[in-house]
Amino acid sequence: MSDATKMGTDNPTYEDDGAFAPPGILPVSSSKLPGWDRDFVQIGMSESEAPKKNAVVVRSAYKQYKTRQGTNVVLHNFNMTVKEGTIYSLLGSSGCGKTTILSCCVGVKALDSGHVLINGAEPGTRASGVPGKHVGYMPQDIALYGEFSIREVLQYYGRMYGMSSSTVAKNMDFLIAFLALPKPDRRIDSLSGGQKRRVSFAVALIHSPKLLILDEPTVGVDPLLRQSIWNHLVKLVSTGKTTVIITTHYIEEARQSHTIGLMRGGRLLAEDSPELLLKQHNATLLEDIVLKLCLQDNCDEDNESSSDSTTTDGSSVPTITLPLPKKSRWKKISEKERHSAMNAFNLSPEKEGSTCSSTSNNDGSVAQSDVVINNNSTEKLDPTCPEQVVGLAYTKVENGAEGKADPLQPCFDRGYLSDCSDSNDSSASAAMRRKLALEYSHEENSMKTNLKNSVKDSFNRIYAMSHKNIVILLRNILLLLFMVFVPASQIVVICLAIGQDPRGLHFGVVNKDIANSLNNCVVPSGCLTTDNFTGSVSCLFLDYLKKHDILDLKIYESEADAVESVKQATDWGYMVFPENYTLHMRERAIFGIHAEPAVIYGSRIKFRLDQSNLQIYRENAKLFFKTFHEFTKNVSEECGVDPVQTDLPLYFDTPVYGDESINFTDFLAPSVLLAILFFFPLCGSSIAYISEKRAGNLARILVAGVQTWEVMLAYLLVHLVVLIFQTALSFIIMVSVFNIQIIGPVLWAVALALLVGISGMSMGFVLATFCEEEIQAVLLAMGTFFPNFLLAGMVWPTQGMPVYLQYISYFLPCTLACEAMRSIVSRGVDFMHPVVWPGFASTFAWIILYWTLTVIIHRMSSKK
């Protein structure tokens, strides 16, 4: 970034009394000119001579929207000058860009190039007072909370501005009477459109702002009330401290304003007092002037040559060429605009050319090098040089760096205060430096006070929004109950449906060991190797199987019948006991490893299973191994043989972590809980944020000075309580109803679940910043749910994934948290365990990332 660009972002200066003075203009004695109205007063001008200062100045504004159909240029070379203590009416046909320019004035949108200055500073800077309590903004949308009553909505904004309850009540009483509002207890969503607009108007007025920006406040208002609204506005501005910018489609009501700005196609066709306009155009109705100028503008558009701009009287004027900050597009600026820009800062065009260092081309255009500031140059800037002043407003500097520079700041930074004023007077210069030093020390003190005030303001706003969030939640009690109970109910469903052993599985038996059916089976007792052993060993095995109550056994006469029943999906498989199974088993028991191969083969049971359902296949296979183990153990003990001798030469000692009772539910429930606690807050926060955005409430509170992070914090504070209930209920159900053991410290498990919930909430904010509608956010959330759920190792170990996916999985928001949760629940370890603390740390890092992204994306999208 070039120096000039940097300079443009520097702060304004402050006088002894802490009042604002814009950089680049020599401040005059504070005793002479109190407040910021000295800002644009030229040196040597007495107070009585001082014209009204400019409250809002727009110069060469350019704004375009990119749509699917292409680029829509909405503001083009738009200029506007609003004097303090006046009413400025912006008139123009629908779609000509009125709302857009107002949005740029309040900082909701940003220009692509050109300047908006409020109180001499760009919106968004402290000196401009916008956004903040100095501005009252009534957007075109209703932008009110439907759940609130009229009283509550006014109290909400009163709180937001840090007003005392008594002042809010006083102002509210006045506004309710003045705007003929319904009873203050009436809910906003029960009001008519016109009533809502009046409430919205009252909101803009509640804190008696110095600058009122009203987008069509009189729509849907009866003529009588319209008149009283205008009377009130006239009264407000009569104090000289309130400034009003208003848009209206009722052209004649604008007669009561001090200045009318007539817009067309993103440009200002005329800007003057109604009286002068009527006189100039020899008209009796403003409507006639509007019509005349529009017709004239149509002709001019037809005649206009590509290189010339058109003045308000329709004549073509030579243009100077200035580089635009964006994409090196070149933009024409007319002489009139140049003069207008100078006038805005009270720089006399008469001085033009006297000390000007820039050169003009023959055609009246100024070469690019003349208006682009070379920061390495020692050349002094002269504020009386119009090309420089105007050029600075579009400063684009080396290396193609782009930036909107404060038109006057560079002069200040380059020593104008000491050098430009009087370069020969070194004592004056030294005095000025001392004065500057003094100003900086004052600035330091005022910074401390400002910090304290901004903390207090921030607290007021967060308090107001948290209160609003509580009221909205309590007014939507069904939604609240849904939010509290849904995660717990999901846990119930999951614990009931997943992880239990399957029951009543149909299974075929072909028993060639005995001729009889299953019911005729005689379960033997006693030792297998004794001579008096009676009964069938196959029946003994079947008896063990039945005890597990998993299989519903069915006898088939032939294997072909059993296969057919599996093919027909009647059975999940079948087993075959070979002929003489009992005999072979006895011989095998007697002869052990010396038994004949035929005996060994003849003592095996054959299983054929339906493997189409892997889970059932595995459950069955596990059951058969388990039953066989019990069976051999029992048979050995009956014969007085140590069961180890007949068992497989493998054994599993007690587990290091967990025990045999753990089933799939124990494995799944904690991770599913995390997934639910991530997903629901995600949807909740994105829907809430988008609703605020769509209703226009977000823009309104941002103009009131709210920061994006404050909106998020206020939401978080309230919804954290809901999250605590959701988490507590889910844990209680898991533990007390489904006996899922939490072996480790429960508090750590709960803390991790809450942190994951906050992480989900925070991700919801990110989605909300670039989604226009709730449904988009929900669809996106659903799109992220499964990858997050599946890749985070919630249902299947990450070790089972391809290696590259394992790496990806570790960068997902729930993976490490899920491992940490399992470790707390099943391993019984605490925070310091090497698997647990990374779960906390990564979740925390994700939260920070989400918040940063939200703030950045929000800033970027507001510049569109």
Ligand SMILES: Nc1ncnc2c1ncn2[C@@H]1O[C@H](COP(=O)(O)OP(=O)(O)OP(=O)(O)O)[C@@H](O)[C@H]1O
């Ligand atoms: N976010 C946006 N994206 C694309 N185009 C937009 C956007 N906002 C406004 N526009 C277009 O910009 C133009 C100017 O809109 P704007 O709302 O400023 O007009 P307006 O003069 O206030 O109109 P009205 O009097 O009907 O309120 C319109 O053509 C509008 O369709």
